[in-house]
Amino acid sequence: MYLGISCYNHESAAALIDNNGNLINYYREESLSRVKSDKSFPKRSIKKIFEENSLNTENIRSICFYEKPLSAFLIPLKTALKHIPKSLDLISNQFRNFDKSSLSCYLDISRSFPGLENKILYVDHHLSHTLTALVYSQKKNNLCSLVVDGFGDRSTTSISFVNSPYEINELWSCDYPVSLGLFYSAITDFLGFQVNEGEFKVMGLASYGNSNSKISKKVSKLLYWDDKYKKIQLNMDFFDYHVSLENSFSPKLKSLIGEPRNPFLPLKLNDKNFQHYADIAAGAQEAIINILLNLFEYSYQITGSRNFLFSGGVAMNSASIEKIAKLPFIDEIIIPPSPGDAGSAIGAAYYSFLKCNKNFSSKIVLPKLFPSIYSYNNQKKLTKKIISRNFEKISDRMDESYKKVGELISSGEVIGISVGNSETGPRALGNRSLICDGSNHDAVNFLNTSIKNRSPFRPTAPCMQLNIAKKYYELQPALMQAYKSMGATCRCKNGTNSNSFPTSHVDKTARIQIVEKDTILNDLLEILKKYDIEILANSSLNLSGDPTCFDLIDGLMVCARSPLRYILTDFGLFKSKY
Template sequence: MRRGRDDNWELSMITNQAFLGIGGSGHDFSAALVSKGNLQIAIEEERIDRSKHGSRIWHSHPCNLALNYCLSATNIRLEDVASIYIPQDHVRRESQILGRQVIRIGHHLAHAAASFYPSPFQEAAVLVIDGHGGHIETSSKDTNNLETISIGSASGSSIALNTLQSGIKTVTSTTWHHVVSNSLGSFYKAVSDLIGFGFFGVGKLMGLAAYGDNSLLSEMRKWVDIDVAGKFYFDPYSGFSDWVQHTLRCSRNSAQIRANIAAAVQKIFEETVLRLAKHCQQVTGAKYLSYGGGCALNTVANRRILDETKFKSLYIFPAPGDAGLAVGAAYFGYYIETGAYRFPSELQTLGTQAYCGRKYGEDEMKQALDKYPVLYHRATDTVNTVTKRLLEGEIIGIFRERSEIGPRALGNRSIITLPDSSIRRRFINMRVKNRETFRPFAPVVIFEAMSKFFELEDESPFMLLVAKVRPEWRASLGAITHADETARVQTVRRESNPFLYDLLVTVENHTGIPVLLNTSFNRRNEPIVESPEDALSCFLNQELDTLLLGKYIVEKHTPWACPSEQIVP
């Protein structure tokens, strides 16, 4: 039956409406707005309140800063939002936000939505793996039964998702109250905590694993079980914690034993993800995979999915963890309520999806500059100016355009430098980032040259794949080559980030290598910078040589020392 003119007008009005998603689950709160089938804006609460991961009691602070940020940047009033969607989990119990009724959807469903709706696929298999999601409805009255692994399929604007595995959260001590049984994510987090990195230190654990061997793998396997479909069985209260702590004590907490523990848990993690991905492909018969949940940040496992399964391509949203729940919830609400046709994303502009924050005007940057003790001038050619300084060996902070969502800086809130020297890597770890020296740095490379320098055939616009650095280039790329001769690669097309692409090409004209070291613009234990004020404060308190703030080249007074608390966040 054909739609009449009035029906088309009504459909147009509905699809133009904005849908608000609120994300997070006791940590990593966020907000996002979707309209016309596109993500208009998204922000993590931590970027605004400057509290890493933003852990707090939900009831005391319902994501107001992120919510208001999104509404203000888009000039939309809360009363004009069509609907508000939030993922269901163990924290949220409210039915309203700021007087508006909310609609709750499954935690894993929100992850699935974030991994499929922005993807370039018309249809795909869907896999979600994390620490835990929302409650599983069962015949028993056990309210602590939580989803840990889900699989399904998606086509057009529809997603069908089923829980493959669940686990029990048992609160028995302050040490283990975050750990859920039968959870791959909780298993990984638990080991991270036990070897001294904390529950949010899983990225450090993955980096340390490259320095370890398999000497503890057989012992580690005794504490878990993985079936042929990838179902993961783990009892955190079976003595596992005691075994890890005993192993550390016997070695006097040696760095090598910690690395060997990391290597063992990483190996088990990869094996589990690989079995799950293969099972997902067998069940669905799909050619493509949309993968979400915090476990999708493990770039080594991600690469193995591409190399060792029948999937032709893999899509992971740049914020696959709980910060991305807001995006998934908003997308889900939009497509469910409007019934709009979904157009898969174009590969050429896929990289733009990460840049979700608001733009700051030049007047805002100028006002911020005048508050801080810096020297600055407006550059007429930022690409050549920055290139010249990079060639002189400078380490440069970059603040421009819209901020990225997710834990990776992708060129708009970055620290960049030449990738040539392992000495440079050590200096940045120790003096700029103030972090452990074993941690690797990522390269950014132009899309056309990725296969020349790295063993990589698939795009990696969000820095979510590792690749071997080709042997002939390892000496020239010492700052970004990890202990296992790999790198966590970001590829960039000009359509996604013209400035970054042109900068890489200009650097290539001088060095023959269109690669730069790219790390997040933040201080230790702080979120990535969001505002001009954040960028200037971070710049003045780090050993950076130059800051590019929009079109302004910013330098420090020499000599300079922090004169007041004004510039200390």
Template sequence: MFIGISAYNHESAIALVDESGTLINYYREESLSRIKGDKSFPKRGLKRIIKLHELENDSINSVIFYERPLSSFLFPLKEATKYLPESMNLMVHQIRNFNKSSLSCYIDLAKYCPGLEKKLIYTDHHLSHTLTSIAYSNKQENLCSIVVDGFGDRSTSSISYVKDKYNIKELWSSNYPASLGLFYSTITDFLGFSINEGEYKVMGLSAFGKSESKEAKLITRLIRWDKCKNEIIMDLTYFSFHKSITNSYNHKLKDLLGEPRNPFAKLQPGDKYFQRYANIARGAQDITNEILSEIFKFAYQITKSNHFLFSGGVALNSSSIEYLANLEFVKSIIIPPSPGDSGAAIGASYFGYLKSNLKNKSIDKPKLYPSEYSCIEQRDHIKKILDTKFRVVTNKEDESIDLACKLISQGEVIGVIISNGETGPRALGNRSLICNGSNKHSVNVLNTLIKSRSPFRPTAPAMRKHIAEKYFQLNPAIMDSYNSMNATCRSKKDSISITYPITHIDGTARLQIVQDNTILWNILERLENMGIEILANSSLNISGDPTCFDIIDGLMVCSIAPLNYLLTDLGMIKKR
């Protein structure tokens, strides 16, 4: 068994790969701790994996940490030395908190699982991302891997040529602090959203902006791609993230773009400053698309491969994926369901597997729902909660699905907690809130009343493949991405789907093509006979919380939000 760990920088996670190269379990720590973005050592995930699989130290071949701790500690620190004394607070903070950085992985592992620390090995941050992508790719040879994130353990973007899974050569990298990810995070901060949390809001907001606006054009001063040197050039005079703990931007950016947005002010289309902020978001999205396409062009030039793997936090920008897939030389782009740091735990565990002495090693494509769980395990535990506050309408699977369909057709929003959880961050049906995707009222209830989301953010649709082909312009280069909501696509011209509430203002939707024999597939198969072809699908949670993991989390959402029904392994549950 091989345990991969990612932690300390972004959401932490743990992955378990067996000796046949199959991902058999995976947990994001936030799912278990219920703290969104939890980046602490994944102690709960480790404990659960050890308990469920009855692991002992002898049965674990190696534990693999997803990055080189000293590199990730030293590179930003060395950069900060250039800005002393201005960067003094940042440096003092980093040095004093070294025990909360990747450097403490060894100590934490020894603390929570004594003896296992002796089996700890390390891999490069971007290699972990690449191996995660390889795992999800049907083709595992002659690929070009592109990783773009905020900061790895030595670079912020890289291009590698994957000859095969044992031969991955890095050909280009962009050094810290020139970072497309950190640029996008800074704009996120400027627009009043939290870094590492609000980037997708910027993406949603950008659809309302105008590329030809003054604000959007000003953004091009901040970052660009140098075509002669083939590198990302960032004008650091506008930024502070490399020398300050508290500020990602400085007064110069304020002088350029005007007053930053108050994080507590409402942001609604039609408001006084809405268009200005939307234009800034548009500018950030445009330059992101442009730089990514230049990286892809350069990658094609140096690897001669037109099959791409794309990962790192920036690969979560689903709007860019559609843009990249339209580049003429691109034949395919594979993006793992969790392309950020939490997904890198999967790549790390495969690193250990590939480095082991086992024979005939092959990587099985991981399932979309690897987080092992069943509501059955908590059935007795929640008896009093169910008896007092809820009612099991039916405990038969077939009847529950029929009832769900009937309720959806009547405009109801349904919560779903079925079987294993997703890799995240997108809910693909097993931990979802679903309703009729063509019913404006239902989508509005889901979006605004249950989830308290800003009105400018779209809700993603889920449908079966033939329906997606009917309404949307699918790009064959990114077909796999549609299974995990990784890419947006456009509604067909004159299609009725443009008027559906699941379609964004710019005519795009981040659709999910549901896989056969999943819960959403079963529901949609029946709903299509009732005239409903598209579901709105959003993660089951309340604002500020991670996606639900177990039935207690789901019941809690029902209790505090206007959600009446929960479809579970125990049947259909109704709030009293």
């Protein structure tokens, strides 16, 4: 068995790959600790993997850490050195907190799981991203891997050619501090949203902006592709993330585009400043799309490959993917369900496997979309009194529960689902979801605002079967795999009423999910046919600021803290009395 872990910088996670190279278990630490974006050493995740698979440290052949710790420590320091005295606080903070950085990986492993420290491997950060995407690709050779994130252990963007899983040659890279991910995060911060959480909001807000407006142009000009030197250029005078502890943008950015937004002021569609902030978001989004288009084009030039692996945090920018997929030289883009750092634990585990097995087996099966093993038996006993006191049993037979869910959805209800194993990535794909009729404006609005308290400019994703997706949306053949995990948006089809669906965004796009067979959502969509419901609105089962639910207790807590009335569980359908 082979373990991979990611931690200390963004969300931490642990993945387990078996002796045949198949992903068999994966947990994000936030799911278990209930602290959103938890980046601490994934002690709970590793422990849970051991428990669920009856393993101990002796069963693990190697454990791989997702980056080279010393490089990750040194490179930001060397950059900060060039900006002394401005960067002195950042430098002293780096030294004072070295025990919270990747450098403490060895100590944390040896303290929590004695014996495992002798089996540690370290993989290049961008290689772990590449391998994560490779796990999800049917094709294992002649691929181009594009990794775009905030900062890895040396570069921020890279292009590699995957000749085989054992030969992955890096052909180009972009050095820190020039970073697409950190640029977008700085704009996120400027717009008053939480860094590493609010980037989705910027993406949603951007659709309301005018990318030809003056302010938008000012932002988009800060980041550009230098075609002569084949380099990404970012005007660092406007950003401070590489020299300051507290500020990601510099005072110069304020003089360029005005005061940052007060994060506590609600951002409503008709507010006087709404357009200003939307234009700033549109400028950032435009810059990202332009750079990505150039990067894909350059990748094709230097690798000649028409099949792409796209990973790193920026690959979660689903709104940009649709335009990229239209490039004529692209046959396929594989985006893993969790393209960010949490998902790179899978790549790290895969690296462990490859390093210990020189004969690669092509029989490795693609990982499931729900790899986080969850056993509900204990929870059934534990929740007995919670349910008997605060919930009414509607049905305890699953087939009957599904039918009842169909009826409730058709009457405009929102249903929470907490059934089976949970999802890999940040997007709920049906097992930890809140769903309702995707054509019912009132139900979608209730889900979005009353239950989830989401910003009004963030649409809810629609999910449907393939034939329905073809009917309403312009699907890109290159993105068929990404649609299964809500990895890309697509355009509403002209001549259909999909524009007016409550799940469609203002720019006439939707972040669709095409459901796979043998999934809960597919079964429900089958039942809903008799009610003429073809599309479900699907959002993650959680409340704003919390991680997606992991177990039944988390799901019941959502009912207790919100107006959600129904929850479908592994042992029936319940109605909340809260």
